[in-house]
Amino acid sequence: MKPEYKIISDLIEKDAKVLDVGCNDGTLMEFLKTNKNANIRGIEISKEKVQICIAKGLTVIEGNAEFDLKQFPNDSFEYVVLGQTLQAFINPETVIKELLRVGNKAIVTIPNFGHWKVRLNLLFKGTMPITNSLPHDWYNTPNIHMCTIKDFVRFSEIIDFKIFKSLALINENVSDINNSNLIFKNLFGELGIFLIEK
Amino acid sequence: MNIKQNIKTLIVEKPLKLDCGQTINNFPLAYETYGSLNNEKDNAILVFHALTGDQFVTGINPVTKKDGWWSYAVGSGKSIDTDKYFVICANVIGGCMGSFGPSHENPKTKKIYGTDFPVITINDMVNAQINLLDFFGIKKLFSVVGGSMGGMQVLQFISNYPDKAKTAIPIACTSSHSAQNIAFNELGRQAIAADHNWSDGDYNSKNIVPDKGLAVARMAAHITYLSKKGLQEKFGRKLQERDDLKFGFDADFQIESYLRYQGSVFVDRFDANSYLYITRAMDYFDLVKQFNGNLSDAFKNTKAKFFIISFTSDWLYPTQENKDIVIALNAVGANVGFVEIESDKGHDSFLLNVPDFLKALKNFLDKSYGEKNS
Numbered sequence: 175m176k177p178e179y180k181i182i183s184d185l186i187e188k189d190a191k192v193l194d195v196g197c198n199d200g201t202l203m204e205f206l207k208t209n210k211n212a213n214i215r216g217i218e219i220s221k222e223k224v225q226i227c228i229a230k231g232l233t234v235i236e237g238n239a240e241f242d243l244k245q246f247p248n249d250s251f252e253y254v255v256l257g258q259t260l261q262a263f264i265n266p267e268t269v270i271k272e273l274l275r276v277g278n279k280a281i282v283t284i285p286n287f288g289h290w291k292v293r294l295n296l297l298f299k300g301t302m303p304i305t306n307s308l309p310h311d312w313y314n315t316p317n318i319h320m321c322t323i324k325d326f327v328r329f330s331e332i333i334d335f336k337i338f339k340s341l342a343l344i345n346e347n348v349s350d351i352n353n354s355n356l357i358f359k360n361l362f363g364e365l366g367i368f369l370i371e372k
Numbered sequence: 373m374n375i376k377q378n379i380k381t382l383i384v385e386k387p388l389k390l391d392c393g394q395t396i397n398n399f400p401l402a403y404e405t406y407g408s409l410n411n412e413k414d415n416a417i418l419v420f421h422a423l424t425g426d427q428f429v430t431g432i433n434p435v436t437k438k439d440g441w442w443s444y445a446v447g448s449g450k451s452i453d454t455d456k457y458f459v460i461c462a463n464v465i466g467g468c469m470g471s472f473g474p475s476h477e478n479p480k481t482k483k484i485y486g487t488d489f490p491v492i493t494i495n496d497m498v499n500a501q502i503n504l505l506d507f508f509g510i511k512k513l514f515s516v517v518g519g520s521m522g523g524m525q526v527l528q529f530i531s532n533y534p535d536k537a538k539t540a541i542p543i544a545c546t547s548s549h550s551a552q553n554i555a556f557n558e559l560g561r562q563a564i565a566a567d568h569n570w571s572d573g574d575y576n577s578k579n580i581v582p583d584k585g586l587a588v589a590r591m592a593a594h595i596t597y598l599s600k601k602g603l604q605e606k607f608g609r610k611l612q613e614r615d616d617l618k619f620g621f622d623a624d625f626q627i628e629s630y631l632r633y634q635g636s637v638f639v640d641r642f643d644a645n646s647y648l649y650i651t652r653a654m655d656y657f658d659l660v661k662q663f664n665g666n667l668s669d670a671f672k673n674t675k676a677k678f679f680i681i682s683f684t685s686d687w688l689y690p691t692q693e694n695k696d697i698v699i700a701l702n703a704v705g706a707n708v709g710f711v712e713i714e715s716d717k718g719h720d721s722f723l724l725n726v727p728d729f730l731k732a733l734k735n736f737l738d739k740s741y742g743e744k745n746s
């Protein structure tokens with residue numbers, strides 16, 4: 175289980191209605207079901223992953239979050255989770271807006287492109303960075319819109335949404351991000367976890 | 373056909389007001405069951421059959437002596453596991469396997485109904501079958517399942533009886549018959565009507581059958597159940613028991629021979645007038661219109677857990693039409709899962725050995741059944 179699942183779970187209230195966008199094999203869904211008694215749904219693009227979810231008894235809709243979120247009415251869920259996939263969308267701005275339309279709150283996690291290893295990788299090797307959390311080559315990566323923790327914070331100002339809570343994951347330890355430590359967290363955070371609202 | 377002794381029949385005494393305005397009562401509803409109903413009576417699954425199906429879902433059909441139409445999916449240890457669940461399936465009214473249909477005698481005229489039989493709808497079919505729940509003393513079904521026209525019945529059933537099923541699985545279907553669907557059905561009906569033997573539906577009294585027309589109807593329909601790719605891979609331009617073209621109109625190609633065979637075996641087991649009535653019921657099906665353009669309203673009162681399944685190569689009831697049902701369900705916050713199964717077997721995929729489909733169906737049912745016990 176990914177270390178951020180526990181952190182995501184801590185951000186969600188008990189019995190909440192939750193949509194996991196890009197729910198993969200349903201690990202997070204199961205975790206939230208067990209730990210938070212969440213009324214949880216998933217949306218997943220891969221047929222194989224949908225099958226795995228069905229085998230786990232999870233309610234999942236096969237679909238592409240970029241186009242299929244529009245089927246949900248406003249405020250259908252208390253929380254919408256988007257785990258490490260924002261960077262894979264053609265239009266992240268639309269997706270964020272859709273998340274916040276469909277859910278009262280959204281939890282978005284991003285692999286931090288500002289991490290020092292990524293920076294060093296590019297600086298010294300002069301090639302597109304390949305790290306544990308970003309294992310692809312530039313030509314086959316699904317990640318077409320990489321951003322840093324700092325970028326995401328600025329994004330909130332540009333497209334106007336509120337960041338309620340921002341956390342950085344460093345060596346499986348979680349810490350708060352604030353204005354005074356942003357530069358530091360942007361350098362050392364492997365993952366940014368944001369609880370956002372309209 | 374001496375089939376009566378193999379057919380279980382419930383005589384529905386309660387009057388049923390049909391959509392056409394007529395009321396029927398004391399009518400026969402032929403059904404079959406598989407597996408056994410548990411003490412809690414919570415393991416019953418009502419399966420709805422498609423256009424040319426019948427109540428003999430699995431095992432050997434005692435009338436046709438062939439495998440039941442859903443033998444791949446239903447049976448001991450299969451997706452719809454008869455060791456675990458009590459499976460009920462009824463012949464739809466308008467059908468020809470024992471349920472009240474156009475080949476029955478009109479008690480008033482003492483003549484076979486033929487086209488004097490009232491036009492029935494999917495809604496009527498479902499309202500007839502609800503009587504099976506009382507008959508078996510079942511308060512709530514564990515599931516309602518069906519593909520194609522069976523799926524339409526699932527949707528109508530939940531809409532009519534929102535608290536009578538715990539789960540609902542509409543497969544490869546639509547909430548509203550499209551112009552193309554109606555067009556193909558009309559082609560079939562016109563093929564039957566063009567057969568001189570049809571005699572405006574009165575062939576029974578003349579002891580003849582419009583077998584040629586019915587066979588052509590079946591041939592045309594059969595093409596719509598398959599995909600272009602599937603046909604090409606199975607038949608291509610392969611010749612039928614000959615080395616070269618014969619420059620005539622015999623079945624030179626295997627596909628011709630195959631379709632002719634499909635047509636000829638169909639007329640042995642199906643009634644032409646039933647074909648007219650059931651295709652009409654499908655054409656009239658428009659759940660969207662029933663709810664004044666808002667399909668969601670059909671499902672707003674249900675707590676049933678839905679699982680919608682479509683197939684990539686189904687062009688008769690394509691994925692988008694199945695997704696429209698998902699969207700309508702999401703709009704009312706219903707519990708709905710959806711998967712599109714990869715298959716080149718066309719609309720018929722739900723009847724065939726498509727492992728991904730059978731696996732998804734089994735997992736959904738077994739997990740959902742487990743939930744109640746936890």
